Amino acid sequence: MPDPDYEAKYGKGPHLTADAVVVRGNEIALVRRKKDGHWALPGGFLDQGETFMECALREFKEEAGVDLIASPSLILATFRPIAFDAIGRDPRSRIISGAVLIMLSENLARPNLIPGDDATAANWFDRHQVPRLYADHNEIITALDATFLSI
Secondary structure (H helix, E strand, C coil): CCCCHHHHHHCCCCEEEEEEEEEECCEEEEEECCCCCCEEECEECCCCCCCCHHHHHHHHHHHCCCCCCHHHHHHHECCCCEEEEECCCCCCEEEEEEEEEEEEECCCCCCCCCCCCCEEEEEEECCCCCCCCCCHHHHHHHHHHHHCCCC
């Protein structure tokens, strides 16, 4: 059931978001949401004229404190976004997310995550021992893991 306060403020949608699935070996970057305290993938709403990739990179910088655009040598590979569009996937409203997988090199020092914007914490987690996350973020990780990272 959508949140009536959210929909009164932002409309019924659908709304577009991007989630940054940033992995380094067996680790994944997560942030703790300021609003509800849940751990989540860094992400947020697309700005006008922004792609899912651009949004994911911007949100990762804002919420986890790492500017991957300014440090491209950290990036080993990126993958085209995968849409997560199940009805009711987000408790706020009808929200469609483009999940962007960004693999970082293990040959360079692990970036230090610094929470910012609407995050109260940012940490690296073993991607096989991820806590219960906001909305369907666990399912996003599982799907991307099965598609790209199961080698």
